[in-house]
Amino acid sequence: MSETQKVSASDNKRKNTGGTTILFFLIGVAISLAVGWVIFPKLLYLKKSQPIDFSHAVHNEAVGDCDSCHFFREDGTFSGSPTLAQCIDCHEDVQGDTEAEQIFVEEYIAQNKEVPWLIYSKQPDCVFFSHAAHVKKAEMSCESCHGEIGTSETLPIYEENRITGYSRNIWGKNIAGIKKHTWDRMKMDDCGECHEEETGDKGSCFQCHK
Amino acid sequence: MKIDRRNFLSLGAGATAGLAFSPLPWKLMDDSSIWTQNWPWAPVPTDGEASYVDTVCSLCSGGCGITIRKIGDRVVKAEKKDSDNANSGICILGLSSPQLLYSPSRIKTPLKKVEDKWVKISVKQAVAEIAEKLKGLRKDKLSHTLACISGSSAGTVPALFERFLTAYGSPNFITVPSVKDIYKLVFSLTCGASCIPAFDIANSDFVVSFGTGLLDGWGNPAAAFKAHSILKDNKKQLIQIEPRLSNTAAKADKWLPIIPGTEGVLALGMANVIIGKQLYFNKNVLFDSVTEGFEEFKALVEKDYSLEAVSNITGIKQEDITALAEDFMKAQSPVALFGRGEGSTPGSLHEMMAVNFLNALAGNFNKTGGVYLLSEPDYINWTHPVLDDAAYYNINAKRLDGAGEGKYFLAKHLLNRLPEVVNSSKTSPINFLFVTDSNPFYTMADTKLVEEAFKKIPFIVSFSSYMDETASMADIILPNHFFLERYQDIVTTCGLKPAVGLSKPVVNPIFNTIHSGDAIISIAKALGGTIAESFPWDNYETCLQETLEAKKDVMDKELFWIDESGVSNAFADSSGKFEFINDKTRQTKPYIFVDAQGEKKKYPLTLIRFDSMRIASGYTANSPFMTKTVADTVIKENDIFIEINPKTAAEYNLAERSKALLTTPKGKAQVRVHLYEGIMPGIISMPSGLGHTGYDSYLTGKGININELIGQIEDPASGFDAAWGIRAVLARV
Numbered sequence: 001m002s003e004t005q006k007v008s009a010s011d012n013k014r015k016n017t018g019g020t021t022i023l024f025f026l027i028g029v030a031i032s033l034a035v036g037w038v039i040f041p042k043l044l045y046l047k048k049s050q051p052i053d054f055s056h057a058v059h060n061e062a063v064g065d066c067d068s069c070h071f072f073r074e075d076g077t078f079s080g081s082p083t084l085a086q087c088i089d090c091h092e093d094v095q096g097d098t099e100a101e102q103i104f105v106e107e108y109i110a111q112n113k114e115v116p117w118l119i120y121s122k123q124p125d126c127v128f129f130s131h132a133a134h135v136k137k138a139e140m141s142c143e144s145c146h147g148e149i150g151t152s153e154t155l156p157i158y159e160e161n162r163i164t165g166y167s168r169n170i171w172g173k174n175i176a177g178i179k180k181h182t183w184d185r186m187k188m189d190d191c192g193e194c195h196e197e198e199t200g201d202k203g204s205c206f207q208c209h210k
Numbered sequence: 211m212k213i214d215r216r217n218f219l220s221l222g223a224g225a226t227a228g229l230a231f232s233p234l235p236w237k238l239m240d241d242s243s244i245w246t247q248n249w250p251w252a253p254v255p256t257d258g259e260a261s262y263v264d265t266v267c268s269l270c271s272g273g274c275g276i277t278i279r280k281i282g283d284r285v286v287k288a289e290k291k292d293s294d295n296a297n298s299g300i301c302i303l304g305l306s307s308p309q310l311l312y313s314p315s316r317i318k319t320p321l322k323k324v325e326d327k328w329v330k331i332s333v334k335q336a337v338a339e340i341a342e343k344l345k346g347l348r349k350d351k352l353s354h355t356l357a358c359i360s361g362s363s364a365g366t367v368p369a370l371f372e373r374f375l376t377a378y379g380s381p382n383f384i385t386v387p388s389v390k391d392i393y394k395l396v397f398s399l400t401c402g403a404s405c406i407p408a409f410d411i412a413n414s415d416f417v418v419s420f421g422t423g424l425l426d427g428w429g430n431p432a433a434a435f436k437a438h439s440i441l442k443d444n445k446k447q448l449i450q451i452e453p454r455l456s457n458t459a460a461k462a463d464k465w466l467p468i469i470p471g472t473e474g475v476l477a478l479g480m481a482n483v484i485i486g487k488q489l490y491f492n493k494n495v496l497f498d499s500v501t502e503g504f505e506e507f508k509a510l511v512e513k514d515y516s517l518e519a520v521s522n523i524t525g526i527k528q529e530d531i532t533a534l535a536e537d538f539m540k541a542q543s544p545v546a547l548f549g550r551g552e553g554s555t556p557g558s559l560h561e562m563m564a565v566n567f568l569n570a571l572a573g574n575f576n577k578t579g580g581v582y583l584l585s586e587p588d589y590i591n592w593t594h595p596v597l598d599d600a601a602y603y604n605i606n607a608k609r610l611d612g613a614g615e616g617k618y619f620l621a622k623h624l625l626n627r628l629p630e631v632v633n634s635s636k637t638s639p640i641n642f643l644f645v646t647d648s649n650p651f652y653t654m655a656d657t658k659l660v661e662e663a664f665k666k667i668p669f670i671v672s673f674s675s676y677m678d679e680t681a682s683m684a685d686i687i688l689p690n691h692f693f694l695e696r697y698q699d700i701v702t703t704c705g706l707k708p709a710v711g712l713s714k715p716v717v718n719p720i721f722n723t724i725h726s727g728d729a730i731i732s733i734a735k736a737l738g739g740t741i742a743e744s745f746p747w748d749n750y751e752t753c754l755q756e757t758l759e760a761k762k763d764v765m766d767k768e769l770f771w772i773d774e775s776g777v778s779n780a781f782a783d784s785s786g787k788f789e790f791i792n793d794k795t796r797q798t799k800p801y802i803f804v805d806a807q808g809e810k811k812k813y814p815l816t817l818i819r820f821d822s823m824r825i826a827s828g829y830t831a832n833s834p835f836m837t838k839t840v841a842d843t844v845i846k847e848n849d850i851f852i853e854i855n856p857k858t859a860a861e862y863n864l865a866e867r868s869k870a871l872l873t874t875p876k877g878k879a880q881v882r883v884h885l886y887e888g889i890m891p892g893i894i895s896m897p898s899g900l901g902h903t904g905y906d907s908y909l910t911g912k913g914i915n916i917n918e919l920i921g922q923i924e925d926p927a928s929g930f931d932a933a934w935g936i937r938a939v940l941a942r943v
């Protein structure tokens with residue numbers, strides 16, 4: 001074998017090795033991206049159904065506004081999800097013929113047991129949030145944070161973060177945290193963003209973390 | 211294609227690079243930070259609608275009106291009741307009531323000790339076993355060997371226990387003594403009638419306090435704080451006389467450090483100045499017409515309490531004594547207060563009488579800013595219990611504590627005598643003991659002596675809500691509901707206007723506990739016969755409703771009724787005058803002031819206790835919340851600190867935080883040292899309320915119970931425990 005042939009064989013080998021290295025690098029990148037973007041969100045969130053289904057649309061039509069059920073108490077605190085006390089007036093007896101209604105009346109109303117609703121917008125306990133300040137004082141609409149849930153026919157699947165125990169709605173459906181609407185996410189940065197827009201300042205820690 | 215190590219490395223590098231462009235690391239970081247805030251043991255406030263319920267706190271004898279904030283069924287906060295009523299208020303112990311309600315050291319069900327281990331039993335079984343034992347005792351004609359130690363003598367629950375003992379046939383109902391007992395004695399001896407004092411601190415213009423802890427837990431602490439604030443707002447004077455710069459002393463206009471135990475001597479020295487300078491005439495008091503024994507008293511103070519002698523004994527300069535006496539008499543409405551610290555120890559009768567002579571010389575009885583002499587609330591008008599022959603015979607047996615007879619003729623109850631009485635008998639003269647609303651094994655001085663006595667008593671039933679020191683010595687525990695779970699009338703009579711408050715349940719009982727009132731009614735019913743007949747009520751609530759029927763409206767509205775009507779029948783009996791000296795007091799003359807126990811040579815220092823609002827030292831123990839507020843110059847982890855003047859510390863070669871061995875005639879303890887300018891040289895002080903051995907890991911072993919180091923001293927005049935301290939010695943370790 002001539003000298004020239006020898007050199008080109010070793011060059012080829014090097015080229016091949018370089019190509020394989022890049023290939024493996026790209027495979028690594030691809031696996032990570034697939035894990036990070038597709039598999040990880042699936043593993044992170046546990047899908048849970050609500051104890052019974054509920055149509056906001058039907059109720060909105062029947063009772064009027066959101067605050068018929070999600071009202072402010074006399075002392076200014078916000079009632080959050082309704083308790084049986086609010087439902088019992090209309091639902092003492094089964095209304096309509098849905099399965100959810102029947103379960104609600106028989107298993108909850110009749111047994112005076114509160115429905116363990118899974119709360120999509122429940123924030124960690126280290127956060128203090130006043131609905132009164134936002135809804136009454138700043139006159140924000142419910143949709144600004146809660147989206148169009150008020151017109152929904154059925155309750156969405158509740159996705160529970162296996163690490164934190166909170167709903168996926170806090171981080172947002174988009175795993176990258178990208179949002180299109182104000183109600184797509186409920187993280188601290190989203191609060192800060194709105195506060196900055198409205199008040200010119202993100203606010204201080206102790207405003208919310210008491 | 212050959213795959214080698216390099217390929218794997220590049221796969222890893224690619225994966226790492228890829229990860230950086232995926233949301234995984236950023237999301238995991240965010241989630242794990244939230245996860246760290248979600249420890250299962252971190253307390254999380256309950257969500258829901260808030261409701262507010264008013265009730266009366268009974269964690270000490272203060273009986274404050276408080277408001278409980280609830281979310282759903284959960285108590286989340288206790289706060290002062292929003293009312294002008296003097297009894298509305300709250301202290302740090304009351305604030306802790308939610309923590310105490312849900313405390314892990316609560317006893318959750320009746321317990322019975324079997325071979326030194328606690329076994330859970332039902333309420334029914336506990337009542338049946340107690341009744342069975344009591345039946346046996348009665349059969350053996352030993353009903354007088356049943357005794358009951360009660361935290362208080364006022365109100366329906368103590369009255370039910372006393373009634374039970376009477377119907378059963380025992381005179382041995384004994385209450386935990388406090389300065390209230392001495393107050394009653396002082397006034398009944400000098401004013402000729404049974405009455406209790408209400409010091410009108412708020413309206414006074416010159417308050418001389420002989421160690422009374424106005425801001426350290428005395429009386430009804432919340433009302434005392436309020437009265438003090440009014441006094442300060444009115445820019446009136448408070449002079450505090452005590453060896454240690456307490457919180458009260460620190461807020462006073464003047465602090466006069468005094469050699470402990472000589473407060474009565476100072477009062478008589480002041481009386482001598484007042485009489486010598488005829489200052490009392492300035493008050494237009496015609497002593498001969500309104501007092502008895504004045505000349506005899508005058509002769510006594512002139513002879514034995516000259517300025518020079520008093521100054522030598524008390525350590526207060528002669529000119530300061532004179533100035534104090536003059537300022538006191540110059541004031542429009544002066545008042546002299548007595549009862550050390552929070553008043554948990556009765557103290558020396560003569561010392562208290564001596565201070566009260568200043569009130570007499572100022573002529574301030576039943577006057578604004580002075581001392582109102584009031585009758586005790588008297589609203590329990592039950593028919594007499596039904597007595598069968600056995601009961602009738604045995605209730606006339608001699609009381610075990612000797613109270614009411616011989617040299618103890620002045621006292622009604624003498625709990626402090628009990629350990630000695632039990633220990634000095636071959637077999638315990640008490641066969642069966644009820645302990646209610648009290649923790650005597652912890653709160654009584656001379657723990658070793660008390661322990662010996664408790665161990666000797668064959669059968670003890672505790673009604674405590676907590677596994678306190680006394681409950682852990684019991685044979686059966688029938689745990690009471692916590693005060694937020696029960697109805698009860700609370701009588702407040704310590705030094706301020708007497709009031710009756712109504713504790714109302716705020717939540718349903720959380721555990722399988724039973725109201726002590728119901729427990730004693732059930733035991734009576736299980737015993738049957740005349741004992742059952744003596745308890746005609748179905749349950750405690752009916753009994754309380756019936757008793758308070760006449761006051762229902764007031765109570766429903768305000769929770770309180772303050773007995774204003776009760777300007778007592780003081781001065782109505784005997785001479786109708788204030789009696790400086792009379793036949794009764796002559797029996798206990800001459801004035802003897804109680805000295806500390808221990809040889810001065812062997813124990814050159816004097817150890818005194820101090821009370822603090824941050825440390826509960828009575829029946830209710832500290833909550834974890836309260837312990838957190840205690841400075842680390844008082845307790846650090848488990849080490850207790852003694853306060854010592856830097857000069858004295860230097861003599862013993864002790865520096866701040868040095869470890870030392872504290873020895874008294876009663877015991878030894880390892881302590882740490884805190885140098886404090888606010889304590890007189892030669893004196894060392896230690897807080898009361900620490901060193902529990904019962905309760906839970908939050909309290910057990912924290913510091914030392916000062917009662918282990920201090921003995922009892924029987925007051926020669928009354929028989930009560932009059933010890934205010936003990937001699938001690940320190941050695942560096």
Ligand code: SF4
Nearest residue numbers: 267272273274301304
């Ligand atoms: S002073 Fe006594 S009665 Fe008043 S809140 Fe405190 S513990 Fe309760």
